[in-house]
Amino acid sequence: MAAAASGAFAARSIPEIRALLTGKQVSAREIAEDAFARIDELDGSVHAFLEVTRDLGLKQADAIDAAIAAGHADELGPLAGVPIGFKDNMNLTGTHTTCASKMLENYVSPYTATCVERALAAGGIPVGKLNMDEFAFGSSTESSAFGPTKNPWDENHVPGGSSGGSAAAVIAGMATVSLGSDTGGSIRQPGSFCGAVAVKPTYGVVSRYGVVAFGSSLDQVGPFARSVEDAALTLNAICGHDARDCTSQPVTTDFTANLNEGVSGMRIGIVPQFMNAEGLSSEVKAKIEAAASKLEGLGANLVEVELPNAQAAMSAYYVLGPCEAFSNLARFDSVRYGYCAPGHKDLGGQYEESRAVGFGPEARRRIMLGSYLLSSGVYDKYYYPAQQVRTLITEDYQRAYEHCDVILAPVAPRTAFKLGEISDPTSMYLTDMFTISINIAGNGGMNVPLGLGADTHLPVGAQLIAPAFKDESMFRAAAALESVFGKAPVAPAFAPTAAAGKEA
Ligand code: GLN
Numbered sequence: 001m002a003a004a005a006s007g008a009f010a011a012r013s014i015p016e017i018r019a020l021l022t023g024k025q026v027s028a029r030e031i032a033e034d035a036f037a038r039i040d041e042l043d044g045s046v047h048a049f050l051e052v053t054r055d056l057g058l059k060q061a062d063a064i065d066a067a068i069a070a071g072h073a074d075e076l077g078p079l080a081g082v083p084i085g086f087k088d089n090m091n092l093t094g095t096h097t098t099c100a101s102k103m104l105e106n107y108v109s110p111y112t113a114t115c116v117e118r119a120l121a122a123g124g125i126p127v128g129k130l131n132m133d134e135f136a137f138g139s140s141t142e143s144s145a146f147g148p149t150k151n152p153w154d155e156n157h158v159p160g161g162s163s164g165g166s167a168a169a170v171i172a173g174m175a176t177v178s179l180g181s182d183t184g185g186s187i188r189q190p191g192s193f194c195g196a197v198a199v200k201p202t203y204g205v206v207s208r209y210g211v212v213a214f215g216s217s218l219d220q221v222g223p224f225a226r227s228v229e230d231a232a233l234t235l236n237a238i239c240g241h242d243a244r245d246c247t248s249q250p251v252t253t254d255f256t257a258n259l260n261e262g263v264s265g266m267r268i269g270i271v272p273q274f275m276n277a278e279g280l281s282s283e284v285k286a287k288i289e290a291a292a293s294k295l296e297g298l299g300a301n302l303v304e305v306e307l308p309n310a311q312a313a314m315s316a317y318y319v320l321g322p323c324e325a326f327s328n329l330a331r332f333d334s335v336r337y338g339y340c341a342p343g344h345k346d347l348g349g350q351y352e353e354s355r356a357v358g359f360g361p362e363a364r365r366r367i368m369l370g371s372y373l374l375s376s377g378v379y380d381k382y383y384y385p386a387q388q389v390r391t392l393i394t395e396d397y398q399r400a401y402e403h404c405d406v407i408l409a410p411v412a413p414r415t416a417f418k419l420g421e422i423s424d425p426t427s428m429y430l431t432d433m434f435t436i437s438i439n440i441a442g443n444g445g446m447n448v449p450l451g452l453g454a455d456t457h458l459p460v461g462a463q464l465i466a467p468a469f470k471d472e473s474m475f476r477a478a479a480a481l482e483s484v485f486g487k488a489p490v491a492p493a494f495a496p497t498a499a500a501g502k503e504a
Contacts (some may be wrong), residue, residue, distance in 0.1 A: 004173030006328070009034050009171065011495070013230050014229070015229070017031065017176065018080065019362055022068070022074075028080070028081040029058065035083035036058075036127065038173060039128065041126065042174060042494055043080075045155060045172070046149060046152055046172050047131060047165075048159075048165040048166075049128045049174070050088045050131050050144075051088070051128055053128050055142055056092075056095070059465065060120065064081055064123055077123035077237070078123070079234065080122070080123030081123060082124050085169045085179075086128075086129055086130060086178065087126050087129075087132050087178070087180060088130055088133070089132060089212040090115060090210065091112055091210040091212075092109055092112050092129070093110065094415060096214065098145075099136070100132045101134045101363065102358050102360070103332050103338045103355075104212075104332070104337070104361075105145070107337065107338070109210075114209040114245065117210075118238045119234070119238055122227055122238075124177075127174065128174065129163060130163070130180075132162045132163055132164065132165055132186075133348065133362070134359075134363050135214060135260050135329065135359075136162040136183060137325070138162050138215070139156060139429075140158035140164065140428065141159055142158060142161070142419065143161075143163040143360055143361075143362045144195060145360055148164075148419060149164040151194060151416050152168050152171045153171070153459060154458065157193075157416040158416055158418070160194065162181075163180025163181060163187055163190050164187040164194075165355065166190065167180070167181035167193065167224055168185075169224075170410070171195055171488065173491075173495075179223055180222065181214075181219055182220055182221075183218045183219050183220075184215075184317050184432050184435060184439050184440065185436060186223070187200045188411050188447045188463060189411060189432060190224075191461060192460065194462030195449040195489070196225065196447070196488050197223075197231040197447065197448060197449065198231075198447040199222040199223055199444070199446040200438065200444060200446065201239065201409075202444040202466070202468045202470075203218070205250075205471060206248070207221075207241075207242035211249075213327060214321070214324070216247075216325060216328065218317075218321065218439040226487055226489070227488065229256060229479070231475075232256040235255045236255055236256065238346055250307060255471060255472055256475075258472055258476045259475060262480060263295055263300040264300070265299060265477065266402040267291065267303050267405070268300045268404060268405070268406060268477065269403065269408065270302055270303070270409075271305055271306070271409055272304055273310065273311065273406060274409045274410060275289075275410075277410075277413065280413045281414040281441070281455070283414075284410050284412070284413060284415070285453045287451070287453065288410050288450075290486070291408060291484075294481065294485075295477065300477075303404050307397065308396060309392040309393045312389045312393070313393055314430075314432070315386070317440060319386035320440075322366045324365065326366065333354070333355070334355070334358070335347075335351075338358055341353035341358075346404075362425070385412065393441050397437075397441045397467070398467075405467075405470075406465065406473045406474050408462060408464060411447045413434070414456075415460055438465055441468075443466055444465070444474055445465045446464050448462050448463075449488045450485045459473055464477050
C-alpha cells in the first residue's frame with residue numbers, strides 16, 4: 001500500500017498498531033517511516049530528540065516484517081511495530097548517551113540498558129534518544145546543554161522535566177510511547193505538564209542497569225503513553241528481575257489485568273495536607289476535586305488519610321539526592337569518562353577544568369552540595385537524619401494504606417510554566433512538592449491526564465499513588481479516570497489530519 005502521510009500513526013494505540021500489522025494493512029517499515037517523517041517535520045520546533053535512530057528503527061521494522069512474511073505473526077512481541085523513544089540517560093549500543101550534558105557529548109554507548117533491551121526484544125521500534133535536564137537535575141528540561149524542549153501544547157511553555165523530551169515526543173505524536181526516569185518526579189511532572197499518562201513504578205519494578213545513575217536509591221524507569229493501557233503494556237514489557245541490578249525485583253504482574261474492573265468499592269485516599277498546600281493553584285485543585293468526585297460517582301469510597309511527615313520529604317530529598325548524585329557523578333572525571341579539557345600537564349588541573357566546563361550550573365550545585373553534606377562532621381547533621389526522615393515517611397504511607405487502596409493527589413502545584421519563568425533553584429525544586437515523598441518511600445505513582453485547566457488552558461494531571469508493589473491498583477483507578485476524562489490526545493497543533501488518519 002502507498003506510504004501514509006506523516007502522522008497517520010500518531011494517534012494510534014499499541015493494540016491498534018498490532019491489529020494493523022497482523023491484519024497486513026500496514027508494514028512495520030511503513031509505521032517506522034511515518035514516525036521518522038513526523039520527527040523530521042516537527043522536531044525542529046519541539047526539540048524532543050537529541051538523536052534520531054533511523055537506521056536502528058528501520059532495521060528493527062524490517063525484522064518484524066520478515067517475521068510476519070515468514071508466517072510468525074502470532075509470535076510477535078507485545079510492542080511489535082510500536083515507535084518508542086528513550087530518555088538520553090539510557091544506554092543503547094552505538095547511540096550517543098549524553099544525559100544532555102557537555103560532559104558526555106561524545107560518549108557512545110558500548111552496551112544497552114536492560115529496560116531498552118527489553119523494549120526492543122518486545123518488538124519496539126527505536127526512534128531516538130530524548131532530551132532531558134542535564135543528568136536529570138531539573139523540572140523543565142531547560143538545563144539541557146543542547147537547548148530546551150518546548151511543550152507541544154504551547155511552544156512558550158516548558159514540557160516539565162527532567163524527562164521533558166520523553167513527554168513531548170509522545171504528545172506531539174512522534175513516538176507512540178517512550179521511557180523516562182524519575183528520581184523525584186521526573187516522569188510524573190512532565191507527564192502532567194504535557195498531558196501524558198506517565199508512570200513511576202515502585203522502586204525495583206524496572207531494572208536500572210544501563211541507566212546513568214542520579215540517585216541510585218530513588219531512580220526508577222517508567223513509561224509515557226497516550227493511554228493507560230499503552231502505559232501498562234509498555235511496563236509489562238520492561239519490568240522484572242535483572243541479575244545486573246540487585247535492587248530489581250522478580251515482578252511478573254500483568255499491569256493490564258484489572259483495567260476493566262472499575263473502582264466500585266475501592267478506597268481512594270485523599271491527603272488534606274496536599275489538597276490545602278500553599279502554592280496549589282485553584283485550577284489544579286478544582287480538577288483533582290472533580291476527579292475525586294467522579295471516582296466516587298463510579299462507586300469508590302473517598303477516605304481522608306494523613307501523611308504527617310511528608311512535608312519533610314523535600315528537605316530529605318535535597319540531602320539524599322545530592323549525596324547520591326555527588327558519588328555517582330564522580331566517575332565523570334575526564335579520565336574514566338567524559339569531557340577532557342585539553343592542554344593540562346597535571347592531573348589535578350585536568351580534573352578541575354574538565355568538570356568545571358563539562359558540567360552545567362545545576363550539576364555543579366548538586367555535586368558541591370553532596371560533597372559538603374557527606375564531609376565529616378556534617379554527615380551526622382544532615383545525611384543521617386534525612387535517612388531517619390525517609391523511614392518515617394515510608395511508615396506514613398504504610399499506615400495510610402491500612403485505610404485506602406490508592407491515594408489521589410496533585411502531581412504538580414500548577415500547569416506548565418513559561419520558558420525562563422523560574423530562575424531560582426528553590427522555586428524550581430518546589431514544583432516537585434507532591435511527587436518527591438513517593439520516591440522517598442519507594443512506592444509507585446503515576447500521572448493521569450484530566451484535560452485542560454480552566455485558567456491556563458494547559459494540561460492538568462492527577463497523581464495516583466499505589467502501595468509498594470501494588471502498582472496494579474493505580475492502573476485500575478487510572479483506567480476509571482480515563483473513562484471519564486478521556487485518553488490523552490496528541491496536542492492539537494500537531495494532531496494528525498483526518499485524511500492522514502484514514503490512509504492507515
Ligand atoms: N526535579 C527533581 C530534581 O531536580 C527531580 C528530578 C528527577 O526526578 N530526575 O531533583
